[in-house]
Amino acid sequence: MPDPTIRVRIAPSPTGPLHIGTARTALFNFLFARHVGGTFLFRLEDTDVARSTVAYERDIIDGLHWLGVTWDEGPGIAGDGDIGPYAPYRQMLRLGFYKAASDRLLAADLAYPCFCTPDELDADRKAQEAAKQPPRYVGRCAHLTAEERAARLAETGRPPATRFRVRPGVVGWNDLIRDRIEIDTANLGGDFVIVRGDGTPLYHFVVIVDDAEMKISHVIRGEDHISNTPKHILLLEALGHPIPVFGHLPLILNPDGSKMSKRKTQTAVDDYRAEGFIREGLINYFAYLGWSPGTEEDVLTLDEIIERFDIDKVQKGGAKFDRGRLEWLNGQWIRRLEPDDLIDRLRPFLEAALDDGRIDRLPSDEDVRALLPVVQERLPTLAAIVDLVGFLWVDDLAVDPALIVPKRWDAATTHEGLAAAREILSAHDAVTWEADELEPPLRELVEARGWKAGDLFMAIRVATTGRTATPPLFDTLVALGRERTLGRLDAAIEALVTVAETGR
RNA sequence: GCCCUCAUCGUCUAGAGGCCUAGGACGCCACCCUUUCAAGGUGGAGAUCAGGGGUUCGAAUCCCCUUGGGGGCACCA
Numbered sequence: 001m002p003d004p005t006i007r008v009r010i011a012p013s014p015t016g017p018l019h020i021g022t023a024r025t026a027l028f029n030f031l032f033a034r035h036v037g038g039t040f041l042f043r044l045e046d047t048d049v050a051r052s053t054v055a056y057e058r059d060i061i062d063g064l065h066w067l068g069v070t071w072d073e074g075p076g077i078a079g080d081g082d083i084g085p086y087a088p089y090r091q092m093l094r095l096g097f098y099k100a101a102s103d104r105l106l107a108a109d110l111a112y113p114c115f116c117t118p119d120e121l122d123a124d125r126k127a128q129e130a131a132k133q134p135p136r137y138v139g140r141c142a143h144l145t146a147e148e149r150a151a152r153l154a155e156t157g158r159p160p161a162t163r164f165r166v167r168p169g170v171v172g173w174n175d176l177i178r179d180r181i182e183i184d185t186a187n188l189g190g191d192f193v194i195v196r197g198d199g200t201p202l203y204h205f206v207v208i209v210d211d212a213e214m215k216i217s218h219v220i221r222g223e224d225h226i227s228n229t230p231k232h233i234l235l236l237e238a239l240g241h242p243i244p245v246f247g248h249l250p251l252i253l254n255p256d257g258s259k260m261s262k263r264k265t266q267t268a269v270d271d272y273r274a275e276g277f278i279r280e281g282l283i284n285y286f287a288y289l290g291w292s293p294g295t296e297e298d299v300l301t302l303d304e305i306i307e308r309f310d311i312d313k314v315q316k317g318g319a320k321f322d323r324g325r326l327e328w329l330n331g332q333w334i335r336r337l338e339p340d341d342l343i344d345r346l347r348p349f350l351e352a353a354l355d356d357g358r359i360d361r362l363p364s365d366e367d368v369r370a371l372l373p374v375v376q377e378r379l380p381t382l383a384a385i386v387d388l389v390g391f392l393w394v395d396d397l398a399v400d401p402a403l404i405v406p407k408r409w410d411a412a413t414t415h416e417g418l419a420a421a422r423e424i425l426s427a428h429d430a431v432t433w434e435a436d437e438l439e440p441p442l443r444e445l446v447e448a449r450g451w452k453a454g455d456l457f458m459a460i461r462v463a464t465t466g467r468t469a470t471p472p473l474f475d476t477l478v479a480l481g482r483e484r485t486l487g488r489l490d491a492a493i494e495a496l497v498t499v500a501e502t503g504r
Numbered sequence: 505g506c507c508c509u510c511a512u513c514g515u516c517u518a519g520a521g522g523c524c525u526a527g528g529a530c531g532c533c534a535c536c537c538u539u540u541c542a543a544g545g546u547g548g549a550g551a552u553c554a555g556g557g558g559u560u561c562g563a564a565u566c567c568c569c570u571u572g573g574g575g576g577c578a579c580c581a
Contacts, residue, residue, distance in 0.1 A: 011581090012581090013580085013581045015580080015581070045581065047580095047581085048580055048581065050580090051580075051581090114579085116579090118579075121578085121579085125578090128505090129505080131505090132505045132506090133505065133506080134505060134506035134507075134577065135505090135506090135577060135578090136506090136577080161579050162579095163579095178509075178510090181508075181509085182508095183507070183508065184507080186507090187506065187507040187508085187577080188507090188577080189506095189507095189576095189577050189578090192578090192579095193578080193579050194579095195579080196579040197579060198579080200579090202578090202579070202580085202581090203580070203581045204581095207581085222575090223508095223509070223510090223574080223575060223576095224574095224575055224576070225575095225576090225581095226508060226509065226575070226576075227507070227508055227509090227575075227576040227577070228576075228581095248509090250510080250574095251574075251575075253573095253574075255515085257573065257574070258573095258574075259574070259575070285516095288516065288517080288529095289516075290516090290517095291517095292516080292517055292518070292528095294517095294518065294519090295518085295528090296518080296527080296528045296529080297528095298528080298529055298530090315516095315517080316509080316510060316511090317509095317510050317511060317573090317574085318510075318573085318574060318575090319515090319516065319517090320515060320516080321515095322515050322516060322530070322531085324515080324530060324531060325515070325516060325529080325530045325531080326530095327530090328529085328530055328531085329530085331542095331543090335543080374542095376543095377542065377543040377544085378541070378542045378543070379542095380542095388541090388542095439539090443539095452539090453539055454538095454539050454540075455539090456539085457539040457540075458539070458540065460539090461539080461540065462540095467540090467541090468540060468541080469540055469541035469542080470540065470541065471540095471541075471542085472538095472539075472540085472541090473539060473540075474539090
């Protein structure tokens with residue numbers, strides 16, 4: 001079943017934290033490879049030295065691993081050495097390959113040194129824009145004699161860039177998900193730079209040198225690369241390399257339909273992680289952005305997605321990012337987690353809450369486990385745990401007395417109700433402090449007084465938790481404990497005296 | 505400006521000529537359950553398949569045009 005001829009890659013550039021778009025593209029490559037038993041590799045495109053950082057490298061590598069998108073070749077997990085037959089997998093460590101390739105092109109006159117200065121290029125651009133012409137390199141250095149080159153060098157005083165000659169004609173390919181695409185090279189913007197004046201190679205060049213060297217069979221990437229593909233094919237051709245199969249994925253869009261941007265959509269995977277989105281939810285959601293199994297299944301594990309993945313079923317049109325749907329899927333997955341697993345995953349969020357003072361102490365694993373039956377189905381995200389039941393671990397609960405009085409009751413009734421409830425609850429000892437034991441006597445109280453259970457329960461709820469929405473009341477009181485419950489009731493009763501006297 | 509590309513409910517999508525009076529899911533609404541909030545269950549509103557021409561006995565599905573959206577055109581990736 002393994003197919004050694006299938007080799008795909010994700011090649012992010014470490015110029016920012018792991019982006020949702022990168023994660024999705026990585027996932028699709030990963031799914032494609034895993035489904036057929038091919039190889040998935042990770043390569044760092046770090047030739048933009050000015051913007052690349054090691055911190056971003058780590059973020060991307062860690063984030064992808066966290067999601068479960070792991071590679072067969074590439075940097076090791078802990079930042080240790082690269083693994084695989086084509087190591088190293090980071091471009092700044094592969095400069096020799098690019099130098100050799102550009103020398104070959106230069107020697108064959110398929111590329112040439114370009115002495116144009118940024119100012120000259122800028123002026124060209126402006127003139128073209130003014131003339132409503134598409135921007136393109138004018139070819140100033142395309143046919144210089146040796147003497148002219150020497151003169152230009154002396155004149156500009158800076159080392160030349162290397163420009164690739166774009167041959168006339170039409171370049172086409174059979175796109176994996178869009179069928180035939182053909183582009184006239186006249187529309188490519190003229191000869192393009194493949195190596196900067198400082199000797200560092202540019203994206204279009206390194207990507208094909210590495211893809212060829214690493215025997216990439218399928219290049220699966222975002223739709224935004226469609227117009228780059230002819231350049232890549234031309235380069236591959238000039239170097240005599242085989243042309244891989246190209247497949248262009250639909251883009252993830254902002255809700256307004258534009259290409260996803262940090263400004264309009266939260267794009268860092270880290271940020272979702274920090275909010276308590278779990279990998280299962282994120283992966284499930286990403287997979288369904290532009291793909292579906294063609295069945296009516298919605299909630300699938302990574303393995304199930306791998307099993308069903310079919311590149312032919314990938315959508316062509318872009319998909320708007322829908323956070324609401326992500327939240328729903330995340331909730332689905334949180335509900336499916338095993339207790340031990342969920343407790344582990346909740347831990348960091350509880351610790352964070354302790355750190356910033358939203359709670360005063362940490363519950364034990366057993367405390368959390370006891371809560372799970374009533375809490376698990378109420379968590380859209382892991383971080384929501386603090387919002388939901390943080391009041392359990394707060395020492396001094398600040399409750400607005402006005403909030404304690406249920407809609408249909410006045411302060412005096414509420415005071416009376418809470419006092420009576422306090423009396424009944426205090427009769428329980430630590431042993432009978434169980435939900436099943438606490439509820440019946442309070443129901444009897446309500447019955448005797450002709451009250452509505454909901455009113456009394458709401459008063460108790462707010463008095464003991466400070467909130468009008470909580471997990472089931474008696475489970476909550478059990479979690480709170482006898483002493484704290486009685487203490488909070490006392491505080492509320494006292495506060496109500498004041499309110500009653502002041503007249504609300 | 506030029507080139508490329510896309511087009512089914514608000515959103516993600518099913519649909520590869522007759523199974524479609526277009527299915528599912530999210531969201532929304534109602535009801536049920538219920539001490540609140542969720543979850544869950546049931547039901548509902550919601551797409552003249554962007555528009556117009558063809559092809560065909562028959563088109564959401566094939567072709568053309570129009571319109572609209574998106575992407576690209578760097579010594580960024």
